[in-house]
Structures are given as C-alpha cells and as structure tokens.
Amino acid sequence: MQPAVEFRNISKHFGHVKANTDVNFTIAKGSIHGLVGENGAGKSTLMSILYGYYRADGGDLLLDGQVQQIRNSQEAIRLGIGMVHQHFMLVENMTVLDNVMLGTEGGFQLARHRSTTEAKLREICQRYRLDVDPLATISDLSVGAQQRVEILKQIYRSANILILDEPTAVLTAQETASLFEILRLFKEQGKTIVLITHKLQEILDITDTVTVMRGGRVVGAVATAGTSKEELANMMVGRPIENNLPRAPYKPGAPMLEVSGLQLQDAQQVKLLTDIGFTLRAGEIVAIAGVSGNGQSELMEILSGMRLPTSGQLRFEGKDLPFAKRSDADGLPLEFRELGIAHIPEDRLRDGVVKSFSVMHNTILGYQDKLKNRWGLFDFKAIAARCAELMKTFDVRPANGDLRIGLLSGGNQQKVVIAREVLAQPKLMLVGQPTRGVDIGTIESIHKQLLALRDSGVAILLVSVELEEVRALADRILVMCGGRITGELKIEEFDTTRIGLLMGGMHKS
Numbered sequence: 001m002q003p004a005v006e007f008r009n010i011s012k013h014f015g016h017v018k019a020n021t022d023v024n025f026t027i028a029k030g031s032i033h034g035l036v037g038e039n040g041a042g043k044s045t046l047m048s049i050l051y052g053y054y055r056a057d058g059g060d061l062l063l064d065g066q067v068q069q070i071r072n073s074q075e076a077i078r079l080g081i082g083m084v085h086q087h088f089m090l091v092e093n094m095t096v097l098d099n100v101m102l103g104t105e106g107g108f109q110l111a112r113h114r115s116t117t118e119a120k121l122r123e124i125c126q127r128y129r130l131d132v133d134p135l136a137t138i139s140d141l142s143v144g145a146q147q148r149v150e151i152l153k154q155i156y157r158s159a160n161i162l163i164l165d166e167p168t169a170v171l172t173a174q175e176t177a178s179l180f181e182i183l184r185l186f187k188e189q190g191k192t193i194v195l196i197t198h199k200l201q202e203i204l205d206i207t208d209t210v211t212v213m214r215g216g217r218v219v220g221a222v223a224t225a226g227t228s229k230e231e232l233a234n235m236m237v238g239r240p241i242e243n244n245l246p247r248a249p250y251k252p253g254a255p256m257l258e259v260s261g262l263q264l265q266d267a268q269q270v271k272l273l274t275d276i277g278f279t280l281r282a283g284e285i286v287a288i289a290g291v292s293g294n295g296q297s298e299l300m301e302i303l304s305g306m307r308l309p310t311s312g313q314l315r316f317e318g319k320d321l322p323f324a325k326r327s328d329a330d331g332l333p334l335e336f337r338e339l340g341i342a343h344i345p346e347d348r349l350r351d352g353v354v355k356s357f358s359v360m361h362n363t364i365l366g367y368q369d370k371l372k373n374r375w376g377l378f379d380f381k382a383i384a385a386r387c388a389e390l391m392k393t394f395d396v397r398p399a400n401g402d403l404r405i406g407l408l409s410g411g412n413q414q415k416v417v418i419a420r421e422v423l424a425q426p427k428l429m430l431v432g433q434p435t436r437g438v439d440i441g442t443i444e445s446i447h448k449q450l451l452a453l454r455d456s457g458v459a460i461l462l463v464s465v466e467l468e469e470v471r472a473l474a475d476r477i478l479v480m481c482g483g484r485i486t487g488e489l490k491i492e493e494f495d496t497t498r499i500g501l502l503m504g505g506m507h508k509s
C-alpha cells in the first residue's frame with residue numbers, strides 16, 4: 001500500500017479544548033477513506049490541518065512519504081489537496097465558469113482564456129459524468145448541482161486528494177447515488193478521497209478503510225469489509241446504540257394545529273404550496289416526508305410565522321393565528337413563542353443561532369423577555385446557571401457557555417437550539433431536519449427528547465428527508481411532492497416503496 005497521506009502524532013488545541021491529540025493514521029493512495037466520530041471528535045479540525053487552514057501544534061504531516069509544511073490553503077491546493085466544505089464556497093450570482101476561475105487567476109480574465117477554461121470544464125464534466133453547465137448561474141442550481149460545481153472546481157485545480165466534509169447531509173437519495181458514482185470514477189483514476197460522514201451505511205457502501213475518532217484521538221482503524229454499523233457505532237460512542245426507542249401508546253388529544261386551504265405563490269406567481277390541509281393533535285408526531293425542495297421548507301416558514309401565505313387558514317388551539325399583523329420581513333415572531341409554539345429551524349446557522357453570540361446568549365434567544373427580573377433587567381447569574389444546567393442535560397461539548405456558538409461543532413450547535421426550544425415547554429413544536437449533520441449518539445438523544453415531548457402531550461410536526469428518522473418518530477406520515485400533500489399513512493402502514501411513489505408524486509388511485 002502506497003500512502004497518499006500520513007498523520008504522525010498530530011495535535012491541535014484551541015484554548016483549553018484539545019481538538020486533536022496524537023493523531024496517527026495513514027490514507028492509502030487511490031482509496032476511499034472514511035472518517036467518522038461524534039460531533040466535536042476533531043474530524044473537521046484534522047482535515048482543516050491537511051487543507052492548510054489550521055497549523056498543527058505538533059506532529060508531522062506526510063504527503064507521498066514526504067514531510068510537508070502546509071502553511072495555507074493555497075499551498076494545500078498546490079500540493080493537490082482539494083476540499084469540499086459543508087457550506088459551499090461559491091459566489092451565488094456568478095456563473096460556474098467564473099466561480100472556477102475565481103482564485104485561480106486573479107485580475108482580469110482574457111476572453112481566450114475563458115473559452116479554453118470553459119472547454120476544459122466541459123471535458124471534465126464529461127469524463128466524470130458531472131452534470132453541470134459551466135455557463136449556469138450558481139443561484140439557479142440545486143444544492144446537488146452546486147456541490148458538483150465544488151467538485152468540478154477541485155478537479156480543475158488538479159486535486160489528487162479530495163476531502164469531502166459531510167457531503168450528503170444536504171443531498172437527496174438520488175443525488176447521493178450520483179455523487180458516489182463520481183467518487184468511484186475519481187478513485188478509478190488513482191485519486192484519493194477522504195469522506196467525513198455521520199451516515200454509517202454510506203461508510204459501508206463506498207469506503208475501503210475507516211478511521212474512527214473520539215475526543216480528538218483515533219480510537220480505531222479498520223478495513224470496511226471487515227466491520228459493521230454496530231461495531232463502528234460502538235467505537236464512536238463507546239456504547240451500543242438503541243435502534244427502537246420505547247414510546248407510550250398512541251393517544252392523540254385535542255387538535256392543536258389546524259391547517260386548511262393553504263396556498264403560497266412566489267412573486268412570479270409560481271405555486272409553491274397548493275391546498276395544504278391537515279390537523280395535528282396534542283401528543284402525536286406527524287412527519288412530513290418528501291424529497292427536499294417540495295414545499296416542506298416553505299410550509300415550516302409559514303407555520304413558524306416567518307413567512308405569510310397567499311391564502312389559507314391556520315388555527316392554533318381553536319383560534320386563528322395572528323398572521324394579518326405580520327410582514328415577511330419581521331423575522332421570528334415572539335408572539336408565536338408566547339402562544340407556546342417552538343421552532344427548531346432546518347437551517348440552524350441561518351435561523352437558529354446568532355453565530356457571533358455566546359452559547360449562553362443563544363440559549364435565551366427568542367425567550368429573553370421571560371428571563372428578566374422584576375426590574376426588567378436580565379439576571380445574568382440565573383441565565384448562566386440555566387445555561388450550565390442545559391449544557392449538562394443535553395451534553396453540549398465543550399460545556400463552556402462563554403464560547404462563541406460559531407466555534408462549536410455543528411452537532412453541538414444543534415443541541416443548543418434543541419435544548420432552548422425543549423426547555424421553553426411548548427405546546428406545539430415545529431421541527432425541521434433535527435438531526436442533519438448530527439452523530440448517531442446525539443441522534444438517539446434528540447429522538448428521545450422528541451418522543452418524551454410527545455409522550456407528555458406536545459404536538460410535534462416533523463419535517464425530515466430521512467425515512468429512518470420518520471419511521472423512528474412518527475405516529476402519522478404526510479408525504480409532500482410539488483407543494484401538495486400526495487398521501488397520508490399511519491405508522492403501521494410504513495412502507496418505503498409506497499412512500500417513495502408518493503414522494504415522486506404518484507397518487508394512490
């Protein structure tokens with residue numbers, strides 16, 4: 001085995017946090033290498049060291065057997081390392097071609113150079129079956145296509161080692177399958193891939209070897225062919241994971257949320273939601289399943305008061321929701337929270353947290369008025385104590401409320417958002433993709449929290465593209481396609497083929 005990358009005793013700390021401690025492992029050339037571990041285990045930090053974004057405090061990094069000092073990302077790119085980040089680094093209002101040329105050229109672009117680059121991009125797209133038009137504008141592309149642009153950019157820059165940080169978190173099942181095809185072609189060309197993912201099935205499907213990290217250290221390195229999901233989960237979390245969580249019998253109570261005749265059109269009169277109607281009762285979890293981009297996000301925006309519908313009726317506990325007073329630009333409405341409606345938004349970075357605020361300040365966002373003392377002032381001592389308690393209960397790591405939340409790993413940010421909304425003791429909980437980018441141990445604990453809420457009588461509306469999640473949590477399932485509800489199933493009727501057909505818009509005749 002010829003190593004493409006070798007980590008020797010790599011360590012990195014941020015203040016008191018030891019993100020990587022004495023990391024040792026090797027990635028074989030021409031292989032697909034999986035990197036797994038809990039949120040905050042140190043995977044992104046290690047890959048950021050390889051990509052020249054961070055400098056290690058100690059240890060050596062070897063590429064093709066040679067020790068390399070990678071001082072910045074330009075050097076990493078020059079050494080043939082490419083990285084596709086969780087959040088794409090693309091300029092939305094520019095074309096694919098301009099995005100690829102950006103940063104590689106600098107200054108003015110000659111027309112001739114543009115046309116040769118365009119031709120080269122078309123050739124790469126054909127070779128790697130990347131379905132991307134070099135002249136398309138980024139903002140017109142789907143998430144999957146934008147990711148292909150990121151990969152195209154790396155191949156154009158002659159990357160031999162491609163690092164993908166949770167690439168499938170935002171992809172549909174079909175998009176994931178086509179990404180894996182591209183990765184296999186990449187491997188066939190003798191190139192090396194590092195895949196960070198929380199989805200253990202993907203590890204089994206596509207990788208050759210896996211390294212498991214926990215608490216900044218490597219705790220296991222195995223050949224994929226000789227391992228299993230259970231073994232990997234055990235290594236990651238240090239205990240077995242429960243697949244079927246217990247729940248109280250299904251006893252739905254009074255209607256909590258009644259939605260009828262909901263329509264939404266955009267400025268160009270395109271119908272985004274058509275005739276949405278359903279009732280959600282206390283003590284039940286209704287899941288909305290569907291391929292992302294079929295109106296689920298818009299529906300959640302309306303239900304959480306972030307967006308106005310074109311028409312339709314919404315009732316909460318038998319009374320109309322106060323929509324007429326609102327304008328689109330108002331942001332998260334406090335009065336919804338006062339009514340007892342909590343919201344875990346699907347895009348936690350955009351709508352769930354203020355990145356530059358501390359963890360502590362984020363734990364009171366939206367509920368700040370409730371936490372003032374009788375003189376109308378914040379009692380910071382009490383807020384800090386509440387935050388410390390919350391971090392303990394929800395296992396937020398590191399448990400430091402003064403840290404800017406943007407510095408926590410994605411999964412730990414999500415735990416803070418969920419803790420904040422659960423602690424508000426809502427009557428209705430709107431939950432969008434609660435476990436996106438979250439490790440399996442944390443998924444288990446988030447699922448337990450949601451089931452406990454349901455058992456205590458809270459009405460929960462869950463939007464999830466993960467059918468496993470829908471199956472684990474839902475009492476009833478509504479399937480959405482093209483802005484409509486195409487079918488409804490009870491959990492006993494759960495059937496992936498039937499749901500798949502409804503997700504594709506096939507109505508039951």
Ligand SMILES: Nc1ncnc2c1ncn2[C@@H]1O[C@H](COP(=O)(O)OP(=O)(O)OP(=O)(O)O)[C@@H](O)[C@H]1O
Binds near residue numbers: 044
């Ligand atoms: N710039 C930073 N400043 C301070 N702490 C940081 C910084 N970057 C990462 N950390 C901390 O280092 C630890 C490792 O984080 P890292 O992002 O590498 O984990 P991860 O395994 O990639 O997690 P996830 O699966 O959630 O993405 C975490 O405790 C995190 O809070």
